[in-house]
Amino acid sequence: xxxxxxxxxxxxxxxxxxxxxxxxxxxxxxxxxxxxxxxxxxxxxxxxxxxxxxxxxxxxxxxxxxxxxxxxxx
Numbered sequence: 001x002x003x004x005x006x007x008x009x010x011x012x013x014x015x016x017x018x019x020x021x022x023x024x025x026x027x028x029x030x031x032x033x034x035x036x037x038x039x040x041x042x043x044x045x046x047x048x049x050x051x052x053x054x055x056x057x058x059x060x061x062x063x064x065x066x067x068x069x070x071x072x073x074x
Contacts (some may be wrong), residue, residue: 018059021052028052 007011035042 016055016059018056021056021059025049025052025056 028045032042032045032049034043037046
C-alpha cells in the first residue's frame with residue numbers, strides 16, 4: 001500500500017494546558033524543597049520542572065500549539 005498523504009498516519013497530538021503545567025511546577029518545587037537540592041531524586045525533579053517551565057514560557061508568547069505526545073488539561 002502506498003500512502004500519498006503521510007499526515008493521515010499521524011493522530012492529532014494534544015496540547016499542553018498551561019494552568020496545569022504551572023500547578024505541576026509548584027508541586028515539583030515543594031517536593032524538591034522537602035528532599036533537598038543534593039538528592040538524586042531532586043535532580044530528576046528539577047529537570048522535569050525546567051522542562052515544564054520552558055513549555056509554559058514558550059506557550060505564553062504564542063497561541064497554543066502541539067507540544068508532545070501527552071495531554072495535560074485543567
